[in-house]
Amino acid sequence: MRAFEYFAPQQLADVIHTLSTAGGNARVCAGGTDILGRLKDGVDTPDKLVCLKTLPEMRYVRESNDGVRIGALTTLSTIEEDPIIRKSFPLLVEALYVTAAPQIRNQATMGGSIxxxxxxxxxxxxxxxxxxxxxxxxxxxxxxxxxxxxxxxxCYIVHPSDSATALVALNASAKIQGSKGEKTVPLEKFFVGPEVNILKENILEDDEILTEIFIPTPSAGARGAFSKSRERQSYDFALASAAVQCTMKNGVCAEARVVLGGVAPIPWRSIEAEEELKGKKLDPKTIERAAAAAVRKAKPMTQNIYKVDLTRQLLSKSLSQIMV
Amino acid sequence: MIDDEKTQKPIPPGQDQEYEESEVNIEGRRVTVRTRKVPPLPDWTKTEIVGQPVPRVDGVDKVTGRAKYTSDVQLPHMLYAIAVRSELPHARIKNISIEKALAHPGVHAVLLPKDVERYIMGNPFAGTLPLLTLEPKYTGEEIAVVAAETELQAEDAARLIQVDYEPLPFVLDPEVSMTDKSPVKFFPEGNFTGGGFGQRKIGQPSVHTRGDLDVGFKEADHIFEETFRTEPQQHACMEVHGTTASWDGDHLTVWESTQGVFGVQEEISRVFTLPMNDVRVIGTHMGGGFGSKGGAGKQTMLAVLMARRTGRPVKMVLSRHEDFMGVYRPASIQHYKVGVKNDGRLTAIEMKSVNAVGAYMSGSMWGNSSPMTQQMYACANVRTEDRAVFTNTPPPGAMRGPSNVQNAWGLEQLMDLIAHKLNMDPIELRMRNDVKVDQVTHQPYHSKGLAECFKLGAEKFHWDEKRLRRNDPASTKKYGVGMASQIWGGGGGPPATAIVKINQDGSINLLTGAADIGTGTRTVMSQICAEELGVAVDRIHVTNADTETTPYTLPSYGSITLASSGPAVRSAANDAKRQLLDLAAGSLGVKPEELSSKDGFIFVTAQPDKRMKFEAAAGAMPERTLVGRGYRGPNPKGQSLNAFGAQFCEVEIDIHSGEVKVLKFVAAHDSGRVINPHTFASQVKGGITMGTGYALSERRLIDKNTGVPVTASLLEYRPPTSLDAPVDIEVYSVDVPYTANNIGAKGVGEPPLIATAPAIANAVYHATGVRVKSNPITPEKIIDGLKSLGGRT
Known part of the structure; x- marks a missing residue:
């Protein structure tokens, strides 16, 4: 690990100040489960490391009448065990349960995961x-x-976050704090593919951090499911995953959001699959059509052809769970 | 370490009648050593301490962090050494600039290839390795070493050393390396040699042959031709490789994470021409070896040299990343052609294996995957050819059950495949090919409890019932069961010496050279000592694996530790006991042979109330200390000593995600007497866990285009974590009597890993009809397999 200057500010403003004056050579550290590995492996060599753990105000799960707000420093295990989340967003709980390992979920944060x-x-x-x-x-x-x-x-990276895949399906939005102030964007717009920027995975500028996730209250009849395939069962990133959130009315899928993980540089919203579902009765035929639509535009490489079938099957699995 | 030069010397006729020759089987390699004849001890008929689940004597030290490992050693003024490693898989180094590194704060010295070229590791039989090189032959090979006052300074300095490379062509794929298309020529005679322990010649495979294949295939009703592949497996020890070296004048002390302190002492002594009494190697606590720490590592020699150069103690502990660029179990490609009669009897086996063994001869010993094919099943007509093929990858080494683990993946799946084809119970097929004689040595097995393993394992697993269960076609979860069997050495043998000291308060010091590589050696040796002396385990303090204070024993490899050092410990305890009974006999007014020692008392066997406390007898010792010596006697002549076992497993497969979940394992092993059911079960569970990784998730990958490893981390290499270990593992010993040594035990270190992966693969087949012939069994292979079966998923 290379030497760096370590900051442990007490206030968000100090974090932003340090970031904005570091000329892109500062990194933030929340749970540290990702950044410490990058530092040790020498793939990231910042001059400054800004610790967020000393910030008191960013650990919470708060319910309001329009939805739930999750502070970016809330640990994944806290969210997973939160009664509000468990009641309203089983999709997110399912995704968190298969994210990393329990020790990592005790340490890793919502913001860090995204x-x-x-x-x-x-x-x-x-x-x-x-x-x-x-x-x-x-x-x-x-x-x-x-x-x-x-x-x-x-560039052909895949986005590694299970929670991001689930949250995009839940139509979440992200609050961002920077030296120019605060803004909120739909989480879907938070991520950027390599065709937009090949050097980074999201819209955060050097002086910005993610501070809060908002998940709107699901409409009546909403059901969600998350499926993931891993090579190592205890903890592993997704070979592929499928998050689905549907609003069911009399067995008919009124609304649907389908997001695929582990297969694209960003959490991949499949409009094609959603179109196959909307207004249809959720039966095996519909599921098969939606699953096939989701991978119709897939362009596998030499060694990942299996991901096409795998993704299709995982989406079928998630949709079947909703159907039951 | 045993090397050929030493072991092949015959005993001159008529010389000292106290010695005789004994065969020792280490990792499948049979060597003959000269050993002291030891007076036989009566078999233990009823035991009080041996056979009990005694807690580990060092358990509290380990879980509280008190146990000191090599990487915990901190010495005043100690420096940290780090290697500069090749960034390319094959190159010529044109220049190394060290000025910036030397000027970096805290840096004391840099060693370059020219500084160390006269020190060569290894020997002509095993092959040699340069400590540092100007022509690296694999990514990660050591080029230079730098030492500094802190780890960070050393890391920074290593980065400041500029190496100018001239890239050279490289080859990673053994099947390419073997052909004319190979861009690299390792030797003029070819790019491969024989694998295994026999005489190896470049350009020629090692061959075992018996009978006549043509005759065998003519007799056959069915012929099976199959190819199986195994990936390299990394040891991934909890404790990485490491050394701390410290000179006190001409006396060198080395703390080494090793399976055998004496082998390290011998190698240091040889490489640096030092008298052995000036080389002290300590390896008391160590966090796993699995074969990777059988002898000294390059870092051992480099730390010793750096300590000499700087006049400071030097610690050189590899990073996890570096550890993953080192030793491993080699990959194999196994081609089989097998002839079988309708009744299941094997008529012919032809096997050709290709094993990728890195760029040096030293790896070729491990480039063999046919020992089980030669031994496991009765077959008159057999030919095996093993090719150890050179590649620009690191040198492999021994790894838990070397050769047999690779071999079992192919052979035990092949047996399953034949059983399914013949519509026969896989156990029945194996029993029809059972054999009581070692077909390679022509010696009978001293004991073989394989049939008992099948019987007990099948009963506990409910094999007959589960095997006939069928899956619900509508369900997306499929269940299946599979089994596999194994053979390994584990008979141990000489040389091993132990010392038992009785102090005047009746407390006891047991001195044994044996390593405890996490297996529980200290605990089981204490039990053996306590049993023989008739005292409680807590009266014994064990000192082990320190060349200065403990006597010689072979390293902990080949599952030999218990069966090698255990009998020596019993002999030493018996020697001490006899001396103490001699003294007690006077006090009690009887003859020594009338006395027994048990439960802390020395008493007249025929009149148990006539007794004295053990410590009272010790208190009367005129010398205040009593020393018992014990030696490991020879193995019985003309017999093969082997451990056997069978494992049964049940899997659940999600046909959507392709994920395989191991639900249950039942393991039945024949290892003679179990000294401690806890440590026995731990060994078996550990083996099954390791085998689960080999079967399902572990994969070492070197980027085909650059020759750089891309799985050099615990995350990417995917060894099982504690959460991946099968939860439900039942472990049984079949307790077949074994009398080849005075404790009645064979080893169980390696056997539990050998059958695991093929048992899982066979269960996967039973569940899905998908035969996965290459490990690991990933979701990709399940999904592709189901697809090619035409099943809609």
């Missing part, structure tokens, strides 16, 4: 790849078993 960097082994290894400002993506003709089948463009 803002973690991809796990591409070229990004994380001694390879001068596009996402690090280099000349090429090593996955294209390399070892691409875990890489993207959707939304790839020059």
């Amino acid at each position: 803002c973690q960097r991809p796990r591409c082994w070229y990004l994380r290894g001694p390879f001068d790849c596009l996402r690090k400002g280099g000349a090429k993506c090593f996955a294209v003709d390399g070892e691409n078993k875990y890489h993207a089948i959707l939304g790839g463009h020059l």
Whole structure:
């Protein structure tokens, strides 16, 4: 690990100030489950590390009449065990339950989970790849078993966050604090694909941090499910995952949000699958059509063809759970 | 360590009648050693302490962090050493600039290849390795070493050392390396040699042959041709490789995370031409070896040299990342052609294996995956060919059940496949090919409890019932069961010496050179000592694995520790007991042979109330200390000593996600007498956990285009965590009597891993009809397999 300057500010304003004066060479550390690995592996070498743990005000799950607000420093295990979340958002609870391992969920935070960097082994290894400002993506003709089948463009990382996949399905939004003030964006718009910016995965500027997630109250009849496939059952990032949130009225799917994880550089909203579901009776035929639609535009690489079937099947699994 | 030069020397005829020759089987390699004849001790008929689930004697030290490991050693003025490693899989180094590193704060010295070239590790039989090189042959090979006052300074300095590489062509795939298309020529005679322990010659495979294959295949009613593949497996020990070296004048002390302090002492002594009494190696506590720490590592020699150069103690403990660029179980490709009669009897087996063994000869010993094929099943016509193929990857080494683990993946799946084809119970097929004689040595097995393992395991698992269960076609969860069996050495043997000291207060010091690599050696040796002396375990303090204070024993490899050092410990305790009984006989007014020692008392066997306390007898010792010596005697002549076992498992498969979940394991093992049911069960559960990783998740991958490893972390390599260990594991010993040594025990270190992965693969087949012939069994392979079966999922 290379030496860096360590900050432990007491107020959010101090965090923003430090970030805005570091010229892009500062990183924030919440639970530390991602950034510490990056520092130790030498793939991130900031001059300054700003610890957020000393901030008192960002750990909460608050219910209001329009939804639930989750402070960015709330740990994943706290959210997973929260009675409000358990009651209203089983989809999120399911996703968190298969995220990492219990020890990591005790440490990792909501904000960190959403803002973690991809796990591409070229990004994380001694390879001068596009996402690090280099000349090429090593996955294209390399070892691409875990890489993207959707939304790839020059770079083929997959977004690693299970919670982000679930939250986009839940139509969540993100509150961002920066030196220019505060703003809120739909979480879906928070992430950016490589065609927009190949160097980062979200819209955060150097002086900005994510402070809060808002999840709107689901409409009556809403049902959600999350399915994920892992190579190692205790903790592993998704080979693929499928988050589904549908509003059911008399067995008919009135509204649907379908988001795929582990298969694209961002949590991948499948409008194609949603179109197949909306207004239809949720039966095996509809499920099959929606699942097929979700991967119709997939462009697998040499070693990840299996992800097409896997994604289709996981979406079927999630939809079948809603149907039951 | 045993090397050939030493072991092949015959005993001159007529010399010292106290010695004789004994065969020892280590990792499948049979060597003959000269050993002291030891007076036989009566078999333990009824035991009080041996056989009991005694808690680990060092358990509290370990869980409270008091136990000191190599990486815990902190010495005044100690420096930290870090290697600069090759960034390329094959290159010539044109220049190394060290000026900036030397100028960095806290840096004391840099060692370059020229500084260490006269020190060569290894030996002509095993192959040699340079400590540092100007022509790295794999990514991660050591080029230079830097030492500084803090770890961070050393890391920074290592980065400041600039290495100019001239890239050279490289080859990773053994099947490419074997052909004319290989861009690298490792030797003029070819890119492969024989695998295993026999004479190896470049360009020629190692061959075992018996009978006539043509005759065998003609006799067959069915012929099966199958290819199985295994990935490399990394040891991923909880404690990484490491050394702390400290010179006091000419006396060197080395703390080493090792399976055998004496092998490390011998190698240091040889490489640096030091008298052995000036080389003290301490390895009391260590966090796992699994074969990777059988001898000294490069970091051992580099730390010793750096300590000499700087005049400071030097610690060189690898990072997890570096550890993952080192030793591993080699990959294998196994081609089988097998002839079978309708009744299940095997008529011919032809097996050709290709094993990727890195860029040095030293790896080729482990490039063999046929020992089980040669031994496990009765077959008159057999030919095996093992090719150890050179590649630009790190040198592999021994890993828990070397060769047999790879071999079992293919052979035990093949047996399952044949059983399904013949519509026969896989146990029945195995029993029809049972054999009582070791077909390689032509020696009978001293004891073979495999049939008992099948019987007990099948009964506890409810095999007959579960095997016939059918899945609900509508369900997306499929269930299946599978089993596999195994053979391993584990008979142990000489040399091993132990010392038992009785102090005047009746407390006891047991001195044994044996390593406790997490297996519970200290505990079981205490039990053996306590049993023989007739005292409680807590009266004994064990000192182990310290070349200066404990006597020689072989390293903890080949599952030999218990069966090698255990008998020596019993002999030493018996020697001490006899001396104490001699003294007590005078006090009690009887002859020594009339006395027994039990429960802390020495008493007249025929009149138990005529007795004295053990410590009272000790208190009367004129020398105040009594020393008992014990030696490991020879193994019985003309017999093969092997441990057997069978494992049964049940799996659940989600056909949507392709995920495999192990629901249950039943393991039945034949390891002779169980000294401690706790440590026995721990060994078996640990083996099954490791085998579960091998079967389902572990994969070491080197990027095909750059030759750089991309799975050099616990995250990417995916070893099982405690949450992945199957929850429901039942462990049984079949308790078949074993009399080849005075404690009646065989080893169980390696056996429990051998059958695990094929048992899982067989269960996966039973559940889904998908035969996964390459490990790990990933969701990808399940999904692709189901698809090619045409099943809609």
